[in-house]
Structures are given as structure tokens and as C-alpha cells.
Amino acid sequence: MPFLSHRLDWRALILVGVAAVVIYLTLIPILMVVYGSFRDAPPGAAGAFTMRNYIQAFSNPRLYRAFSNSLIFALGGGSVAFAIGAFLAWLTERTNTPGKAVVYAAVFIEIMIPGVLESISLVLLFSPKIGLVNLYAMGLFGLAAPPFNVYSMGGMIWAFGVSSFATPFLLMAAAFRAMDPALEEAAIVSGSGLFRTIGSVTLRLVLPAMLAAWLLLFIRGLETFEEPTVLGIPAGITVLATEIYLAAREVPTNYNLAATFSMIYLFVALGGLGIYFAATRAAEKFAVITGKGFRPFVIDLGRWRYLTLAAALLLLTATLFLPLAVVLYASFLPWYAPPSAETLGLLTLDNYRWLLTYESIIEAFRNNLLVGLASATLAVLLTAIVSWIALRTRMPGRKLLDALAFSPIAYPGVVFGLALIWVYLTLPLPIYGTLWILVIGYVTKYMPICMRACSASLMQVHRELEDASEMSGASWWFTFSRVLTPLILPGMLVGWVYVLTLTFKVLSLPVLLGHAGTEMIPVLIFDLYEGGQYTRLNALGVVVVVLVTAASLVARRVTRGFGLEQV
Amino acid sequence: MIRVTNLRKSFKTQEGGVDALSGVSFDVKPGSFFTLLGPSGCGKTTTLRSVAGLERPDEGEIVIGERKVFSSAEGIFVPGNKREVGMVFQSYAIWPHMTVFKNVAYPLKAKYRPRAEIEEKVNKALKLVGLEDLGDRLAPRLSGGQQQRVALARALVGAPNVLLLDEPLSNLDAKLRNQMRWELKELQRRLGTTTLYVTHDQIEALAISDEIALMNRGRIVQRGTPREIYASPVNEFAADFIGAANIIRGRLVGQPDERGRARVETPVGTLVATQKWRGGTGDDGVLIAFRPEQVAIFSQGKPVSDENVLKGELQGLTYLGESAELHVLVGGQKIQAKGAPNIALRRGAEVYLQIPVEGCLVIRSGAV
Numbered sequence: 001m002p003f004l005s006h007r008l009d010w011r012a013l014i015l016v017g018v019a020a021v022v023i024y025l026t027l028i029p030i031l032m033v034v035y036g037s038f039r040d041a042p043p044g045a046a047g048a049f050t051m052r053n054y055i056q057a058f059s060n061p062r063l064y065r066a067f068s069n070s071l072i073f074a075l076g077g078g079s080v081a082f083a084i085g086a087f088l089a090w091l092t093e094r095t096n097t098p099g100k101a102v103v104y105a106a107v108f109i110e111i112m113i114p115g116v117l118e119s120i121s122l123v124l125l126f127s128p129k130i131g132l133v134n135l136y137a138m139g140l141f142g143l144a145a146p147p148f149n150v151y152s153m154g155g156m157i158w159a160f161g162v163s164s165f166a167t168p169f170l171l172m173a174a175a176f177r178a179m180d181p182a183l184e185e186a187a188i189v190s191g192s193g194l195f196r197t198i199g200s201v202t203l204r205l206v207l208p209a210m211l212a213a214w215l216l217l218f219i220r221g222l223e224t225f226e227e228p229t230v231l232g233i234p235a236g237i238t239v240l241a242t243e244i245y246l247a248a249r250e251v252p253t254n255y256n257l258a259a260t261f262s263m264i265y266l267f268v269a270l271g272g273l274g275i276y277f278a279a280t281r282a283a284e285k286f287a288v289i290t291g292k293g294f295r296p297f298v299i300d301l302g303r304w305r306y307l308t309l310a311a312a313l314l315l316l317t318a319t320l321f322l323p324l325a326v327v328l329y330a331s332f333l334p335w336y337a338p339p340s341a342e343t344l345g346l347l348t349l350d351n352y353r354w355l356l357t358y359e360s361i362i363e364a365f366r367n368n369l370l371v372g373l374a375s376a377t378l379a380v381l382l383t384a385i386v387s388w389i390a391l392r393t394r395m396p397g398r399k400l401l402d403a404l405a406f407s408p409i410a411y412p413g414v415v416f417g418l419a420l421i422w423v424y425l426t427l428p429l430p431i432y433g434t435l436w437i438l439v440i441g442y443v444t445k446y447m448p449i450c451m452r453a454c455s456a457s458l459m460q461v462h463r464e465l466e467d468a469s470e471m472s473g474a475s476w477w478f479t480f481s482r483v484l485t486p487l488i489l490p491g492m493l494v495g496w497v498y499v500l501t502l503t504f505k506v507l508s509l510p511v512l513l514g515h516a517g518t519e520m521i522p523v524l525i526f527d528l529y530e531g532g533q534y535t536r537l538n539a540l541g542v543v544v545v546v547l548v549t550a551a552s553l554v555a556r557r558v559t560r561g562f563g564l565e566q567v
Numbered sequence: 568m569i570r571v572t573n574l575r576k577s578f579k580t581q582e583g584g585v586d587a588l589s590g591v592s593f594d595v596k597p598g599s600f601f602t603l604l605g606p607s608g609c610g611k612t613t614t615l616r617s618v619a620g621l622e623r624p625d626e627g628e629i630v631i632g633e634r635k636v637f638s639s640a641e642g643i644f645v646p647g648n649k650r651e652v653g654m655v656f657q658s659y660a661i662w663p664h665m666t667v668f669k670n671v672a673y674p675l676k677a678k679y680r681p682r683a684e685i686e687e688k689v690n691k692a693l694k695l696v697g698l699e700d701l702g703d704r705l706a707p708r709l710s711g712g713q714q715q716r717v718a719l720a721r722a723l724v725g726a727p728n729v730l731l732l733d734e735p736l737s738n739l740d741a742k743l744r745n746q747m748r749w750e751l752k753e754l755q756r757r758l759g760t761t762t763l764y765v766t767h768d769q770i771e772a773l774a775i776s777d778e779i780a781l782m783n784r785g786r787i788v789q790r791g792t793p794r795e796i797y798a799s800p801v802n803e804f805a806a807d808f809i810g811a812a813n814i815i816r817g818r819l820v821g822q823p824d825e826r827g828r829a830r831v832e833t834p835v836g837t838l839v840a841t842q843k844w845r846g847g848t849g850d851d852g853v854l855i856a857f858r859p860e861q862v863a864i865f866s867q868g869k870p871v872s873d874e875n876v877l878k879g880e881l882q883g884l885t886y887l888g889e890s891a892e893l894h895v896l897v898g899g900q901k902i903q904a905k906g907a908p909n910i911a912l913r914r915g916a917e918v919y920l921q922i923p924v925e926g927c928l929v930i931r932s933g934a935v
Contacts, residue, residue, distance in 0.1 A: 473725065475677070483662055
């Protein structure tokens with residue numbers, strides 16, 4: 001397809017415009033962080049260039065502690081999440097353990113719970129003072145001290161593990177499903193026992209997928225903000241993400257030091273991403289996971305399958321059902337207390353009523369909905385065009401554009417929030433303190449997710465479907481809106497709903513950007529937590545989980561309803 | 568109606584540039600059915616897509632009707648949506664999210680025609696291809712042949728000057744392909760639309776075309792009517808690609824006589840063959856080509872005349888129902904012959920073959 005005929009047409013204008021927007025969204029914030037880290041004055045104020053921030057950062061033992069804490073947390077949390085996810089995936093995909101549907105439903109719900117709510121639920125269960133599990137254990141076994149302390153590195157790691165096992169579950173389930181059973185059958189036919197086969201063939205074959213899933217979790221562990229904030233800060237354990245947060249939030253605020261920490265953090269995140277890409281590329285070389293549909297080799301566990309079912313249910317109870325139950329329970333209480341005959345009599349809907357009457361809550365919902373809808377729509381439209389440019393044109397620099405649109409995957413949410421503060425306190429644009437700064441943040445941060453959804457759909461649309469439109473005399477925009485968009489709509493919708501739900505769940509990006517009047521739901525949950533309003537925040541959490549789950553279910557139904565048999 | 572002059576295009580690959588088109592020129596007379604025929608990768612589709620405006624050549628000129636739509640010298644490139652041509656794609660490219668009616672109406676909607684006109688023209692086009700009852704059907708719920716018709720109706724609905732067809736029949740099964748070939752030719756004759764057709768199927772090309780351009784390696788090897796292309800291949804590639812041919816290497820002996828009969832020395836003996844081109848003297852390496860069905864088979868006794876008679880041993884006989892195919896070994900050379908299905912011969916039997924002079928051609932060696 002020829003790019004740019006000699007006349008300037010709409011198509012060229014749209015494409016160049018989109019490219020400019022992507023460059024603006026992705027490059028400017030990071031450049032501003034670099035800039036900020038070398039300045040001696042806060043954003044927007046006059047100042048001079050300096051190395052002071054770096055000297056200060058590198059001579060501060062907190063940096064090294066935060067760095068090693070980040071690594072320990074990401075390694076530990078990633079491993080716990082991986083172990084839970086992979087074990088459940090193996091049970092459901094490769095053995096005849098009953099209750100598959102329960103596991104899948106649990107994983108689906110797991111994805112719907114905001115991270116901050118998950119961490120708070122663990123506080124309600126394992127806090128030394130108010131944690132139900134601690135109180136019961138002390139009463140039951142006559143212990144003098146609470147056996148668990150959630151405000152610790154171990155607590156953070158556990159919290160990350162239980163809130164992140166959905167990803168490794170889905171990745172490993174796909175890998176187990178896509179594996180050619182003939183390879184395992186061959187091992188068994190040639191006299192290898194069941195356990196030796198699992199060890200020497202099955203594990204070996206899914207090793208690339210395992211590595212990819214584990215590395216992905218490691219990167220997410222480096223990025224995550226919720227667990228270190230809710231559970232780490234009270235214990236004095238900081239990671240890079242929370243150091244940035246504290247530097248930008250605690251009086252006296254130091255945005256320059258926060259920018260310097262962000263630079264270091266960014267390099268760590270980029271390093272993790274580099275390892276991930278290198279490893280997955282190496283893994284492709286001995287990929288046995290083909291696209292072919294196989295009927296996987298299922299191990300008949302006999303009577304043991306009830307034992308594995310019990311193990312799975314126990315695991316899900318500890319990681320999901322119990323936290324959910326405590327959230328639900330607390331949401332009906334006037335104040336938080338362990339269940340007893342007395343508290344059962346106190347159950348009330350007051351917290352939910354309060355949600356409906358409290359102005360800030362309603363405003364946060366309205367903000368969140370507005371910002372979420374706008375961000376999701378803009379992100380999806382933008383990335384649809386970017387993936388079209390990358391896949392269908394020979395526009396010079398299209399690979400770079402593709403890479404830029406994908407680059408926010410490396411920016412941790414807190415870093416991006418800080419970067420936006422730097423940009424909009426420096427540039428003379430009336431965006432800081434409005435909802436627009438949030439929209440800009442979400443659109444940029446979630447571009448990679450939408451890119452994946454859109455380009456995967458676009459790759460399935462035969463090139464000739466577009467050519468046929470051009471030969472029908474249709475303009476580029478006519479083709480894009482009448483042919484391309486309807487055909488990639490399922491993919492776009494998946495990305496759209498996902499972004500919308502993320503805006504209700506993720507704390508790290510809006511936490512630094514929220515001002516009075518522009519608060520988002522996750523920030524509000526966090527604020528309520530800091531204000532000690534546990535029962536009310538749980539009611540809010542329940543409402544959010546229900547809404548997000550409903551939206552996702554509707555989206556699944558709709559995308560399935562498209563039923564495009566031949567695209 | 569279409570004039571293509573010296574079209575060149577090279578694609579960049581990892582090993583460097585590869586010439587997809589190296590100087591393609593042809594013109595298509597108004598109302599005629601012109602076919603670009605060749606093996607995959609010969610440049611026929613690139614040529615068609617260049618005429619459509621979906622591909623931009625590096626060099627050359629394309630004129631459709633009176634309008635110059637591409638000229639590298641003058642810097643002209645009219646994009647495909649402004650060329651007013653209809654096109655049918657190999658995959659049909661029927662939009663799966665639209666009904667049959669909407670698919671066909673699309674070219675008119677893209678030009679913002681009034682609704683009444685759209686209604687009338689779409690119904691006319693659907694009637695033309697025999698789909699008037701299926702307008703409300705969703706496109707994916709159609710058979711291959713029906714999708715093909717929708718694609719054709721969509722290409723014709725705007726009454727284009729030129730119709731471009733990119734291997735439109737290749738996804739159909741053999742029987743349906745035969746039928747669609749007839750219908751397509753009939754429709755084209757009725758409408759008189761100038762048609763540029765691309766195929767790799769030589770039988771299809773011979774059956775459907777007014778004129779054929781045989782392509783190989785980005786060049787046109789031979790142009791002519793189906794009869795000319797079949798009966799007088801200009802070189803080894805042409806002889807080999809169009810239908811089955813026996814090709815024997817040989818050497819010209821002296822000059823051809825006034826009737827164009829030349830003597831060629833070959834491993835199976837000296838043959839008298841027809842030379843339709845000038846030049847070439849003794850000792851030039853040439854090829855002899857003749858079609859299996861032109862070989863006369865003598866299963867009992869020798870033929871009367873001994874001109875171009877070959878004696879060989881039957882190596883195999885394949886019964887094909889309407890005919891039988893013989894593989895005969897003559898002086899170390901395998902020769903194919905086609906005869907009546909009732910030939911009763913055994914493997915290893917002695918066979919005489921006679922090749923008529925007019926069916927035996929002297930051609931140049933070489934691929935292009």
C-alpha cells in the first residue's frame with residue numbers, strides 16, 4: 001500500500017496526527033522525569049541543573065535497602081504467585097480432578113478484585129491487633145502473641161502471591177493445553193513411569209512457558225504498589241515504588257529526589273523487561289507449544305483426585321474465598337470485630353446506605369466512570385490506528401511508533417504519575433489538577449494492553465477485506481470506520497473493558513495525581529483505609545467488585561455474540 | 568482501454584532487492600478479456616495490483632481509459648479508490664459483518680449515492696449474478712460459489728470501465744469452477760466490460776480469454792490468442808507451462824525451407840519440424856516441442872510414410888477414461904503420447920510413433 005500520495009489527504013493527516021500523539025504521550029513524560037532528576041527546584045519553579053539529587057540518592061542507604069527490598073519482594077511474591085497459579089493450572093488441565101469450573105470462576109473473580117482491597121482484606125485477617133486469624137489462633141491454642149504479622153516482608157510476599165496468581169494460571173493453563181500429548185505418550189510407551197514422565201517430559205516441555213510466566217510476575221512484582229504501601233510502609237519496609245511515593249507525598253515533598261528514584265526504578269524495570277524479552281525469544285527456539293489443537297494427555301488420579309480437589313479448594317479458600325468473605329462480612333458491620341453472636345446481631349446495611357449519601361463517593365464514582373470511559377475509548381481508538389500503521393502500511397518509522405506505543409509497559413504506575421506531575425506543572429497547560437491528567441495517564445499506561453488486543457484482531461482480518469473497500473472507491477476513513485472497526489471490534493471491546501475495569505482497581509497511577517475533587521475509586525478506598533474506616537471501605541470494595549465483574553461478564557457475552565465465522 | 572508501459576517494481580528482501588516486475592508492457596482493447604497467466608511469483612498479481620492502485624510500481628506508466636493513473640516520470644499516482652475500477656479478490660473479501668445487499672451496496676454508499684439509486688442498482692447487480700433472493704443473508708452464510716457471485720456483483724455495481732479479477736476461481740472445487748468460468752465469460756460478453764484477469768491455471772486461461780499474456784520472472788514471455796499460445800509456444804517455458812509437451816533438445820541442420828520446415832538433429836533421430844521464427848543457422852542449440860495428443864500411435868505395423876517416425880518401447884500405459892496416455896522410450900528419450908482409450912498394448916511392446924510436421928515446433932531454448 002503506497003504511503004502518502006503527493007497530495008496531502010485525510011489519511012496522511014490522521015496517521016501523522018496519531019503518530020504525534022503517541023510520541024507526545026510516551027516520550028514527553030519520561031523526558032520530564034530525566035529533566036526533573038537533574039534539577040534543583042520543584043516542577044514549575046525556576047532552578048538550575050544539578051547532580052545533587054543523584055549524589056543524595058546514591059549516598060542514602062535507603063536507596064540500597066529499597067532496591068534489595070524490591071528484588072526480594074518481586075522474587076518472593078512472583079514465586080508464590082507462580083507456584084499457586086501453576087499448581088492450579090496443572091490440576092485443572094492435566095489431571096481429572098473434579099471442579100474445574102470452580103477454579104476457573106475463582107480465577108475470574110480474582111482478576112476483578114482491586115489490589116488495594118486485597119491487601120486490606122489481609123490486614124483484616126492477619127493484622128497482629130485486629131486480624132481474625134490471629135485472634136482465633138490465639139484463643140484456640142492459647143498463644144500469648146499473634147502468630148502472624150501481615151506488616152512484614154513475608155506478609156507483602158503472601159499478599160502479592162494471592163492477588164496475582166490469575167496470570168500464571170491462565171498462561172500455564174494455555175501452555176498445558178497446547179502441548180502435544182504424543183510427546184508424553186511416547187515417554188510412557190517407551191517404559192517411563194508416570195512421575196518420571198511428568199518430571200522429564202512434561203516439565204521440560206512447558207519450561208519456556210513457566211519461565212515466561214515467572215518473569216512476567218517478577219516484573220509485575222517490581223512494579224506493584226498496593227502491597228508495599230498498605231503492608232510495607234507501616235512496618236518501615238520500603239521498596240522503590242513506595243520510596244517515590246513517600247518522596248512525593250511526605251512533607252517536605254521532594255519531587256526532584258522522587259524523579260531521581262524514578263530513574264533508578266525505571267532502569268530496574270527496564271532490566272527486568274529486557275531479561276523477559278531475551279528469555280522469551282530464546283524460549284521460542286525450542287518451542288513445542290504449537291497452535292494446533294490437541295486433546296491434552298490427562299492423568300487419571302483415581303481416588304486421589306478427591307485429595308487434589310481438597311487441596312485446590314483449601315488453596316482457593318486461603319487465597320481468595322477467605323479474603324472475600326472477610327470483606328463481605330466487614331461491609332455489614334458498624335465497626336470491625338470478630339464474628340460472634342453479638343456481632344451477628346449488629347449486621348446492618350448502613351455502610352451501603354452511607355455510600356449512596358456521601359458526596360465524595362458519588363463524585364468519585366462519577367469521576368471514575370467518566371475518566372475510565374474516556375481513557376478506554378481514546379486508548380482503544382489510538383492503538384487501533386497505531387496497530388494498523390504498524391501492520392498495514394510502509395510508513396517510515398512505523399516500527400519505532402509500534403515500540404513507542406508499547407513502551408509504557410516498562411513505566412511503573414507511580415513513576416508515570418510522578419512524570420505527569422512534572423510535565424503538567426512545567427508546561428503551561430491547564431491540565432494539572434483536572435480529570436484530564438488522569439485520562440492522559442491511563443491512555444498512555446494502558447496503550448500496550450490495547451495494542452495487543454487490537455493487533456491480535458487486526459492480524460486476523462484478511463488484507464483483501466480492506467483492499468476490496470479501497471477498490472469500491474471508499475476513502476481511508478470510510479474503510480476504517482465501516483470495514484475495519486466492525487471487524488476488529490471484539491478485540492477493541494476486550495481492551496476497552498479491561499482498561500475501564502483497571503481504572504477502578506489500580507492505585508499506583510492515580511495515587512499521586514488525585515486531588516480534592518478528582519479522586520478515583522481506588523484512591524478513595526486507600527484514603528478510607530488510612531482514615532480507619534474499615535467497614536465502609538469494604539462496602540465500597542464489594543460494590544466495585546460486583547460492578548467490575550458485571551461489566552466483564554457483559555463484555556464476554558457481547559464479544560462472543562459477534563460470532564464472526566469467517567474473518 | 569488499459570495501457571501498461573514498462574512497469575518495473577522491486578521488493579526489498581533480506582538478501583537485497585528482488586525484481587517482481589522487470590519491464591512489463593501490454594495493452595488491453597476495449598471490451599476484451601485479457602489474461603495474465605503464469606506460475607506463482609511471476610509478477611502477474613503485482614501487475615494487477617498496480618493497475619488497481621493497491622501497489623505502487625517503481626517505474627512505468629499505466630493508463631486506464633483516457634486517464635493516466637500512474638506515471639513515474641510525471642509523478643502521478645491515483646490511489647485505488649479514485650480509479651473507478653471493479654475488482655474481485657482471490658479470497659472474495661466479502662465483509663462478514665454485512666448482509667449480501669450491504670456488501671454489494673458498499674461501493675455506491677462510499678460515493679454517497681442517493682438511496683433510491685442504490686436500491687435499484689444493487690437489485691440489478693444481484694439479479695445479474697442470480698442472487699436476487701439472498702440479499703438479506705449474512706455474507707458468511709453463503710457457499711463459496713455464492714460468495715464469488717457477491718464479490719462479482721460488488722465489483723460490477725458501480726458500472727466500472729474496467730474489471731480486475733485476481734484468481735477468482737481458485738478457491739472453488741473443480742466442478743463449480745467449470746461452471747463459474749462459463750458464467751463469468753458469458754457475463755463479460757454481455758456487459759462488454761474490459762476485463763483483466765489473473766490466473767495460474769492454463770486451462771482456465773485458454774478457455775476464458777480473448778488474449779493471454781504469459782508471464783515468467785517479472786516479464787511477459789508471450790502474448791497472443793489462446794490458440795496462438797497453445798499452438799505456437801515461443802520458448803521452452805511457454806511450451807512446458809501451457810499443457811503437457813514433449814520437449815527434445817536438438818541442433819538445427821542448415822536453413823529452413825520456404826515453407827518453414829527445418830531439419831533438427833535430436834537424440835531420437837533427425838526430425839522435420841516447423842520453424843515459425845527467422846534466424847538461427849546450423850549448429851544452433853534449439854528445442855523440439857510437440858503435444859502428446861498430436862502424436863500418432865501405431866500399435867500394429869509401421870506407418871506408410873517414414874517422415875518423423877520414431878520406434879520405441881512402451882514403458883507404461885495410463886488409462887484415463889476418455890483417452891489413454893502412453894510413455895514410450897525412444898533412444899533413451901521418454902516421449903508422451905495420447906491415444907484412443909481402447910489401445911491394447913503391453914508393457915515392453917514395440918510401438919511406432921509419428922509426429923506431424925505442423926505439430927512439431929522448433930523453439931528457442933530459455934525461460935524468458
